[in-house]
Amino acid sequence: MQKMKAVIMAGGFGTRMQPLTHSTPKPMLPIFNRPMMEYVLKKIISLGINDVVVLLYFKPEVIRNYFKDGSDWNVNIHYVLPDGDYGTAGAVRQAKEFLNEPFIVLSGDVVTDFNLSNILSFHKKKSSKITIGLTSVENPLQFGVVITDESGKIEKFVEKPTWGEVISDTINTGIYVIEPEILDYIPPKGSFDFAKDLFPLLMREGIEIMGYNLDGYWRDVGNPDSYRNVHKDIFLNRLNFEIEGRGIEQAEGELYLDGDAFISENVRIVEKAMIGDGARIEKGCLLNNVVVGKNAYIGPDCVIRNSIIWGNVKIEKGVFLDNAVVCNDVVIGKNVVAKAGVILAEGVEVGQFSVFEQDVVVWPNKKIDAASIVNNNVIWGSRYKNTLFESGMIIGKSNVEISCDVACKIGEAFGSQLPVGSKVIVGRDYDRAPRMIKRAFVGGLLATGMQVIDLRAVPPTVLRYAIASDDSIMGGVYFKRDLSDPASMEILLFNEHGLKLESSSSKAVDKAFFKEEFRRVDHTHIGRITDNELVIEENYRNYFESIESLIDSKVINESRLKVAFDLMYGISKEIVPKVLSDLRIDNIILNAHFDEIKLSNLDYYEKKSKNDVSNIVKALGLDLGILIYPHGQRRTIIDDKGRVLDRMESINVMLELMDIEASAGGRKFNVLLPTWSPDLNDGYYKHLNIKRGKYTDFTINELKQFDLISKVDGNCAFPSFSLYRDALFASLKLMELLAKHNVKLSQLGNGINHFFYKEFAIQCPQLKKGRVMKKFLEIAKSKRYSTVDGIKMWEDSINWIFVMPNPYKEQLDVCIQANDEKTGMEMFKHYCGLIKECIKSNG
Template identity: 45%
Template sequence: MKAIVLAGGFGTRIQPLTNSVPKPMLPILNRPMMEHIIIKLRDELDITEIGVLLYFKPDIIKDYFKDGSDLGVKIQYFLPDDDYGTAGAVTFAKEFLDETFIIVSGDLVTDFDFKKIKRFHNKKESMLTITLTSVENPLQFGVVIANEEDRIERFLEKPSWGEVFSDTINTGIYMIEPEVLDLIPYKENFDFAKDLFPKMMKQDIALWGYSQKGYWRDVGNPESYREVYKDIFSGKIKLPYKGEESKIDKGTVYAQKGVKLSKKIRVEGTVVLGKNVSIDEGVTLKDCVIGDNCRVSKHSEIIDSVLWNNVKIGVKVKLNNSVICNDNIIKDESKATFGVIMAEKCLVNKKVSFEKDIIMWPDKVLESSSVVSSNIIWGNKYKSSIFEDGAVLGRTNIELSCEMTTKLAAAFGSILPVGSSLYVSRDYHKSSFMLKRAFVSGILSTGVNIVDPNNVPSNVMRHSLSKKDDIAAGVHLRQSVFNPAQTEIIFFTNEGLVVDNKLAQSIERIFFRENFRKVKYDDIGSISEDKNLRNLYIKTIENSFDNNIFKDSELKVAIDVMNGSISDIYPVIANELGIDNIILNAYRSEKIKSNDIVKSQENMENIVRAMNLDCGFMIYPNGHKLQVIDDKGELIYDYKLLLVVLDLLDTTTTRKLKVILPAWAPDFINYDNIEVSREKLSNFKAEQLKEYDLIADSDGHFAFNEFGLNRDSVFTSFKILELLKKSGKKLSKLHKSIPEFYYKGENIPCPSSLKGKMMRKFLEDGKDKKTSSVDGVKIWMNDDEWILMVPDQHNEYLNLYVQAEDEKSAGKIFYSYQDKIEKWISE
């Protein structure tokens, strides 16, 4: 007899425990769940030949079990090239399955008697036997009715409560004759419960059901994983322990090699210790499992909890009902008395308190003395802030779930007056559509009305927002251009500006405290539509330019609208202004990858050269960023594009202009007719920005005051064409006329706790040089060469910018300060 172990599931419902390991590898008593199944097959059925069906993270399973010889079996692995369903996957092992075989999921915990299943199967001369059992909640399983002879008469996969006709369910343990495999098509999606069983019943091939009493649990979610341990320690199921048994205090300890136990510890119930575990004096252990290479420091309490491998527990830590995955550090006096499920590589600093049962996703950092009252799934580091420069970013359906989005909306709505109105727009991606629905619900619950412009780019909504007096704010949801798995939710004031830090903090306070305003039923907000935003935007741009300037010109331009929401706007404006144009990618597509941007740049360069065009524009999907290719088919890097635009303004203006730029923008060129201010651009009020003719940066963002205070690449592209026509110059000549210099920007890793120290060290290092601390610390090496260090607001790194006369000089400056930073961090 042979066996097939199903080990290909994604483990979605049990995340984040399966963030780095497949579900069959989750440890039970310091063995993977799947190992318990293999041992059971070996010991009860004398099976030595086992096939393992893989799919998700197969190498982790293969690297652990290898050929199976350590367990006294021979394992053969089968890896389908796609997801073909439970039965479809088995056909990949068809040649291996040349005799009666049993199929068991690798993520089950059970004490069913496999010998009895085999005897029943042989007695009935069955082609396929399904192992059945009774459960309290059958909704997640296939419900089965068998007659008095144990032949299955009715089967329904995962019913609703209204469809439940039995509490007897399919356990997923099957005993099968190899002839049944002929009924399963090869390389087609085919499931046992949905496809094979109905097919056999339709062909009057008997399906037999053998009911088993005993312990059976499908470990499908984090709570069921914890329940397995409770059942083990309460005696509901007996599984083999690893290690040498000894009686200590009031309990029993099973310890493997290398364990170091203080004589002054308290033990109650059953304690299982892996290799090289160290337990200090004063520690209390009760009904717990501790994996390899763990350390529990003095006077800590580990009760009803599971520690995986390489976990470090500080002094006076209290864990109850907790699961702590690999490579976690929990420092002194932290407490999780109500429970915590902590995925791998988290750092819990001193005196953190978990107020209720919490789930933490991987790579989180909790600051000292934090009080945690909700699940931590946000970003790479748990902070008091969820906003990044007026936006909330997260992986769709993970950090930015519908629940999270609804709460965020309720927090935002709570700071707006009851009865006020709010624009909520989105791009055309289905993820944005889904999260917008959730967002709208949260807003309405606070008594704020929604004005829905539907699918428009963010710059279109912002433009209309700044022109309307009866709209209190705006929100735009869009898929990230650089990471398609991520959604961005951007918040705007009634002036169309991104919300500043103060307003963001007000929203966050309500969000974290869940102190949402909830209005009476008759004050709930309403939804109306405004489909005129697009037309208003188009007309405003058209009226901003003299049609004759373009109609009389011979400008020929290519524009890549990058499959974005701007695709039905740009051609209308270009044609109305009389610009000879070629529009690329003017259709909407959700299948955009981040590396498509590089391909688009290369394509645009080739098109401009081949067709002898005056320039090419790349308009990013929401109209917020612009890239330009000159008439020689060369991409103008973002920081050089800024210099080109400034040159055009300087040589064509009839009056003195004021421009505001960030501190890191290149500054080695002086202008005759432009007064340049370099400031920290965030948190400016509209009244302050109105003093400037242009607000720009060195990343392809431009806001011309004559059109609005908001960055807009559509308007900017037409403004550049107007300036080119007025100047009579070729873009390539302007591009090449920029004096030779080198500009470099990179990130240097730095813990948040040391960013203040880095600021101080930079200022000290530049005390004998010209410096500026407008935004970060800028140190001049000479009149034109400088380095600027700006600690990143949201991530654990420093932003370094260097301006120098050439690459060699820039490298010398950059690497000298990189070495200094590394030295300062290590001090």
């Protein structure tokens, strides 16, 4: 075999593994009483490789002290400790002096039984410069999805996708075989990642990247749940894993002794148990699929199931644990019960008779008093989240998942990303929970030295405009009730442009939150709050003046246009009446007051509002009606005949009016629409340059070049005013264009093609989404297709289907465009059948 070297990536912080990684680097977490990285090293040794480079960063001395120079494993280990965070590829570049031969890169925090000799053979056979190990997983969210052609050449990467971007279940395992000349493409300094930077660069340079599908077990041990699950998989023989130690058959299972341990004669072993050197298990205990670490003590009559006990743990008599992780140096008193799982970080003391009601975490060196009842309110949420953020916001149960102490920490995490003295604007809606949480969050901002401008109860559109229009503002935060779940709330974090945080910024907040790495300033630099009426009024005034400068109210007034607004009990009541009054627009306003009870049943009142406004428009002969949803970004349009426009009609109205306006001005307008928006009428809009794509793929300056950015339902942004949706401004613009061109809403759309366009939802288990999308992509490759946002596949020049996994629900979102309903429904029936068949398949 060609001489090879190996690189083990062992520098990660283990943020998602907290508190297991409080003082232990993630690669050193014990799997069956051996550091996870030791199994990776043994995989390398099995390939005949004896030169290994270990890349360090977080707590490097722990790894060095264990593996030393590698002589205990008959290998030579070279340690490289970069002087900064250089990213994944940049870290490997720091080891260039050791890598003058082909080398394989592996992560130190992965458990696998892959036969790695296969990827080495493939790499050599293809004369590849770089080969990526691939595999299929049920949940690809935390990994890079990879698309290859038949020869193994990689066509596309989707790095750590959302469910909306999952187009396959084939992912990047982080196993790379690399020729040394590839290192020349990596800059010697600065952060540079394999997936984010190096792979796109190589593809632009015309260097083929190959992918090889590895068969077998692979698990990235990235959070406490996966740490538990890898042990479960070993217990259940789901992978080829050699358990160290001496095996002793038992009546109901097998016992593995890793050294000298004392086990009382009447201890009952069910299925498997691994007992570490120096451990002591007293009489009457039952151990069912349990690992017990070095020098641990388990007292009489304990029942421990499906659990991992680390070293130097002391468990007193009569304790019951199921699905527990107990870290080093923990003491558990008599008769403690944790039937639904618990994680006890190092140094925790649990008093006798305590009960853990649900799967909870106790952080390091905490003391639980005797007879305590511990519930999940002491942790962030009732489950482990890979991130605080969902679709750019933080969502959780008020006063449970998002409690005051959690909010304060999020405030500290956000504030720590900004320079000391930065100005941050905060605001909220009327609900009591957002008011409470905002105050706690502001405390966290002040602790990091932020200067806080509190706009109190304010529409989010006003707050975002205030951020974007003032160069001295570095960010903002808005707190609001979750309209779909009255018991929950949302926290929205904005950057200096008034847009939701991009991925890199949200990840930085995540990291600071989970590691509790907060900047706490000296008392002389603690921030101040500005919340006086003059400042609040100034921000409202700026918002109003901008609207008035961009809307031609004269043409609306001269047309005598009349409109009905339903504000749906939301915070838009703070702005809509004043703007309509200032512009002297003839109007009727409904439900311009806060009603907590009605907001709790918004689905019912939405239907009622549509019916009420429709009847008012018809009865009074108004020109249109508009529903503005409670937080002021969404709207529904009702035409002069009282007809509620559907989603496609709403977008067509805006496009046709913009086309008329562009034609009158003798120019073309630029429009950005979603990938899945209908396109059969594009040719009808002669004066629109329509581009489809993903909003986040454009820079701020690129977005500002568009005249209209719209969703499929016609809720839109006008970049001349804002880059985000503002229902009030969009409604005023709609009224201006109707008045200016003397046209009725009901007259629009008569010249456009009428065709079939419909959105569907197909139920799909979360863990089957990747498999289904991979199958759909295989079908698409024989036709014209696109993988922007999801998978869009054309049957011909007109008929197409778009499939995207829903980010929050166990379903696939499907859009179909067709010549007619019969064709569209036949397409849906056909592809729905294929999807359901794939879901049922075990392959």
